[in-house]
Amino acid sequence: xxxxxxxxxxxxxxxxxxxxxxxxxxxxxxxxxxxxxxxxxxxxxxxxxxxxxxxxxxxxxxxxxxxxxxxxxxxxxxxxxxxxxxxxxxxxxxxxxxxxxxxxxxxxxxxxxxxxxxxxxxxxxxxxxxxxxxxxxxxxxxxxxxxxxxxxxxxxxxxxxxxxxxxxxxxxxxxxxxxxxxxxxxxxxxxxxxxxxxxxxxxxxxxxxxxxxxxxxxxxxxxxxxxxxxxxxxxxxxxxxxxxxxxxxxxxxxxxxxxxxxxxxxxxxxxxxxxxxxxxxxxxxxxxxxxxxxxxxxxxxxxxxxxxxxxxxxxxxxxxxxxxxxxx
Ligand code: AMP
Ligand code: MG
Numbered sequence: 001x002x003x004x005x006x007x008x009x010x011x012x013x014x015x016x017x018x019x020x021x022x023x024x025x026x027x028x029x030x031x032x033x034x035x036x037x038x039x040x041x042x043x044x045x046x047x048x049x050x051x052x053x054x055x056x057x058x059x060x061x062x063x064x065x066x067x068x069x070x071x072x073x074x075x076x077x078x079x080x081x082x083x084x085x086x087x088x089x090x091x092x093x094x095x096x097x098x099x100x101x102x103x104x105x106x107x108x109x110x111x112x113x114x115x116x117x118x119x120x121x122x123x124x125x126x127x128x129x130x131x132x133x134x135x136x137x138x139x140x141x142x143x144x145x146x147x148x149x150x151x152x153x154x155x156x157x158x159x160x161x162x163x164x165x166x167x168x169x170x171x172x173x174x175x176x177x178x179x180x181x182x183x184x185x186x187x188x189x190x191x192x193x194x195x196x197x198x199x200x201x202x203x204x205x206x207x208x209x210x211x212x213x214x215x216x217x218x219x220x221x222x223x224x225x226x227x228x229x230x231x232x233x234x235x236x237x238x239x240x241x242x243x244x245x246x247x248x249x250x251x252x253x254x255x256x257x258x259x260x261x262x263x264x265x266x267x268x269x270x271x272x273x274x275x276x277x278x279x280x281x282x283x284x285x286x287x288x289x290x291x292x293x294x295x296x297x298x299x300x301x302x303x304x305x306x307x308x309x310x311x312x313x314x315x316x317x318x319x320x321x322x323x324x325x326x327x328x
């Protein structure tokens with residue numbers, strides 16, 4: 001199979017045709033690129049798991065356009081859900097609720113709940129509107145690899161495996177959506193992202209973070225897997241360990257290998273004269289650059305030596321979750 005890459009504007013009709021015939025398509029969103037299928041078609045959904053090599057017990061997120069009635073897909077049991085929808089949708093927030101079964105059981109790993117998201121990316125909205133069905137989509141990478149934030153990244157992983165990638169430019173968000181369980185009286189973050197605990201609290205008044213302990217029944221299966229890993233070696237140091245990061249860098253260099261340090265702009269001076277993958281200054285900039293720099297790094301480096309940021313609040317919670325899984 002040859003994989004065509006079309007601009008999202010020029011490719012929507014072709015993508016629609018493929019999707020309605022049960023095929024799968026790479027699509028842009030504002031978080032990361034997705035690999036989309038018609039969520040009501042079990043055979044189409046199975047292709048996603050096959051192509052990615054994704055474990056079948058890891059459910060998919062259903063993507064809908066702005067005017068799609070969410071009540072046709074899930075039971076909205078708590079009134080605070082509508083406040084969250086008003087505040088953050090379209091945007092990088094995914095809500096988990098009891099499914100009505102319209103999206104097939106293959107997409108939800110046989111569970112009773114469905115995760116629903118309304119992407120804000122204009123091209124993605126246009127595609128969703130054209131198809132007018134819930135499109136289920138995980139990130140458009142091979143399972144466990146770093147998530148793609150450009151059409152080129154998708155092409156790199158899935159060339160020859162899917163018929164079409166819609167190119168909608170570089171993703172503005174850079175990490176996956178916040179997954180929020182809204183089946184209970186207090187919303188619970190299952191996966192941290194750009195919609196932070198603080199932002200949810202500002203709307204609902206309370207928000208919990210799910211703790212995943214060894215032996216627990218996992219509420220969001222995706223969090224139990226190794227994820228986001230670049231193809232080169234990696235190491236991760238705390239912000240207080242820049243001397244250790246420097247020492248590892250020097251050892252690697254002495255062994256004839258090519259190391260790169262990945263850190264925020266603020267730490268650059270601690271690694272003067274070294275190969276750097278700089279992530280930016282603010283949390284938003286770091287989220288935007290993280291996967292792009294990991295994917296740049298795997299091409300150039302034998303080892304990426306990542307250094308953390310000294311904080312875990314706000315967006316940094318989601319960033320640290322991705323960084324520890326990709327480099328830890
Ligand atoms: P991905 O699309 O690969 O970024 O992963 C989607 C994430 O959402 C994974 O962590 C899934 O486990 C999680 N997820 C999807 N559907 C559900 C659901 N019904 N209940 C809980 N978590 C879900
Ligand atoms: Mg993924």
